[in-house]
Amino acid sequence: MDAPSPAPADLTELLHQRGQRATPQRLVILRELRHRAHHVTADQIRTAVAQELPGMSAPTVYATLDLLVELGLARRVDAGPGAALYDARAEPHHHVVCRRCGRIDDLDGDVDTAGLRHTAERQGFVPHSVEVVITGLCPGCAPGSG
């Protein structure tokens, strides 16, 4: 199948390879990100990990999330105004955003990202990740549902 969620130990190794340090903050943030099935904001991460590591600062959260994205262990999703979202789901997946209530859900199903990547390559780009965001009305906000 697909990747069986690499253990957080990988992060330690990855960091050491780059001459960086495996701090508790980094390990805990990645674990929390993986523990969550869905996308979270930087602030939600901060709140969530406060139980394990009280006093973690916002700059640390942002820096760590950026680092995880750079390492390819997390994805950043910009879906409209407000805070950016992060997730560490192993399988590729995309999102639907309700433009009325702001709700964000996963879009399951097969997306031809290979084709999209190929198109980008033809333009000289080296694709790294593909984000698909569908804007519309969620079941709760769609007319005729309430």
Add this chain to the structure above:
Amino acid sequence: MDAPSPAPADLTELLHQRGQRATPQRLVILRELRHRAHHVTADQIRTAVAQELPGMSAPTVYATLDLLVELGLARRVDAGPGAALYDARAEPHHHVVCRRCGRIDDLDGDVDTAGLRHTAERQGFVPHSVEVVITGLCPGCAPGSG
């Protein structure tokens, strides 16, 4: 110099149908948006139209862009941190973002948005627009290009 592109008169009519007013600010912003081949930030719009309508305020620009998006005449693209982008290109198109220099280009080619919309519908969503953003390295930043 004048606009051979679709007449802004459409906007006037659309607004009147909704009991709203066709102000010069709205007409000029839409024309400017259509005149530009690419995506622009709200602030770039403000700078650009300053020649025609000096003193246009930021709130007006944001409100107008929101309105145009709501009317389906413009699209908002969230591609990473920083300011949101807007464009009024008629044909569906998507974007590639360089994660090193931040450059944003159009991704040309056929994207199966119909399939994506259908997938969203199966989840009970009413899709409005589909955004595809590919992150990676642009030709200038890719290794081996210079």
Add this chain to the structure above:
DNA sequence: ATTGGTGCAAATCCTTTGCAATAGC
């Protein structure tokens, strides 16, 4: 011991809000 990382607080940037004056209908 070294130096990368963290926390604090303030700064910065983007966007929205409140209200009086203006201009479109």
Add this chain to the structure above:
DNA sequence: GCTATTGCAAAGGATTTGCACCAAT
């Protein structure tokens, strides 16, 4: 004339920066 819309200024929220202390290697 009625009221939507504008402009001003300031607030609001998300993210980043500078610097001193601490902790991972």
